[in-house]
Amino acid sequence: MRAQTSFRSRIVVSPSSSPPVSVGIIANPASGRDIRRLTSRASVFPNAEKASMIVRAIAGLEAAGVEHVLLMPDKGSISGLVYRALGLDGRSTEGRRVRFIDMTVSESIDDTLHATEAMCAAGVSAIIVLGGDGTHRAVAKRCGQVPLLALSTGTNNAFPEMREATVAGLAAGLIATGAVPAAAGLRRNKLLRVRCDDRDDIALVDACFTGHEYVGSRAVWDSALVEELFVTFAAADGIGLSAIAGQLEPVTRAAAHGLHVRCAPTGDTPRRVHAAIAPGLVAEVGVRDYAHLSPHEPVVLTGRSGTIALDGEREIELHTGSRIEISLDPNGPQTIDVAATLTHAAQHRLLRHYAGGAA
Known part of the structure; x- marks a missing residue:
């Protein structure tokens, strides 16, 4: 898995006096692997693709001006691939722009619950979730008012969407940095x-x-x-x-x-x-x-x-x-509407740049 992770410019830059903008990413390594693989014809969503989606989402986040990304760790099925794809050396990511949360991994739903709590405590402005309905339900239990960007990698996926992760990361970044206001890009769920x-x-x-x-x-x-x-x-x-x-x-x-x-x-x-x-x-x-x-x-x-x-x-x-x-x-979690967010960005010329001048 290869990815382009270097960016010469950003669309949005937060003022230096503001705290760094951070976004969390939770990818459930067990999503898309339940009994319905045996009782029906459901496909298996490989963890290698989830790792690739994380890298692509980070590309979108960085382009939108997000300075820090916090990831949920696992026992290597996803995190190991992400380490290699991003060229991280060793297991320590402390102080890096992309780092894994320091937590005990149990390979159960508790990992998702604990990671969500840790990300919210760290002040993330949004959480990108890779999983099915069950994974998103677990995150919704702990995320409070932090908006979610729901990406489908599970079996039955009524709540999350099938989206290209790069575009999803860009939309999440525009919301997280405040470039697109909440009223334009967020939706309240029941x-x-x-x-x-x-x-x-x-x-x-x-x-x-x-x-x-x-x-x-x-x-x-x-x-x-x-x-x-x-x-x-x-x-x-x-x-x-x-x-x-x-x-x-x-x-x-x-x-x-x-x-x-x-x-x-x-x-x-x-x-x-x-x-x-x-x-x-x-x-x-x-x-x-x-x-x-x-x-x-x-x-x-x-x-x-x-x-x-x-x-x-x-x-x-x-x-x-x-x-x-x-x-x-009616007052369930907020989710990021990718289409509405990027439509607002286009209408307000947020992603336009001109050589030698400002947007």
Whole structure:
């Protein structure tokens, strides 16, 4: 993997009196490797490409004037490739423009949670996330008001986008440096708040109650066991469980409401939809009914046993005495709209330069 990492000029330069602008990058080495590789036809997203994406994103960030980049470490599957691509010597990156956070690596979701906390504590102005819906959900739990740039490298990718990392890095840099104002380039996302007994959790795209008795392999791929489905948004051309709702009534990310779908065995109802619930897997799903999910109006489920899946992965095991409360919160994480950011930059001539003169 080779990359051009030297830049003679920058588009945006922060005043010397201002603190250095920094951006974090979190790449999940496990994203795109769950059981759906076996149960459907999902492709594997190699860590070599994730490392290449990081290097390309850094190129965009540097061109936009970002002075420091903080990276989440792993046990070498991504970080080792990034070291070599950037020509870093040795394992120490202290004081460099690009450095890895000093943290214990557990190769679990805790790495993402701890890295997000460390980046926010270090004062990053944005975080670029490489992963699927589950990775972005983990970052959203800890990022607070720090905006995210969501890049898809997972299995079901309803929340993040497929984007060239260089362009994504440039957009993140323009937001981080303040060259493009937040009002022009940031979008507020909805989320679902899930409360079960003494546990509180969130989902960025969907939460569903299933008839699975155990968390097990986590990923939900058998649509016949889905009983209740809640979504923040639902694209007609989406993939994952939210695609079921998308075939009933598409809901945009900007819409004030979500959807609540009550599913049923296909033999029990004449209403059915076909939806792509995983790559290579189109399922027929029976639907009893569905309704709009209004903000801050909780739906309560009781007397159920099974599991709750959050963004496609089973997380919570329930017994018949559990009380589940699900509500839509319009004040979820902020994300960087790449197209809107770069359109603003073009309209305001932020990326134009002329030989021998100012822009």
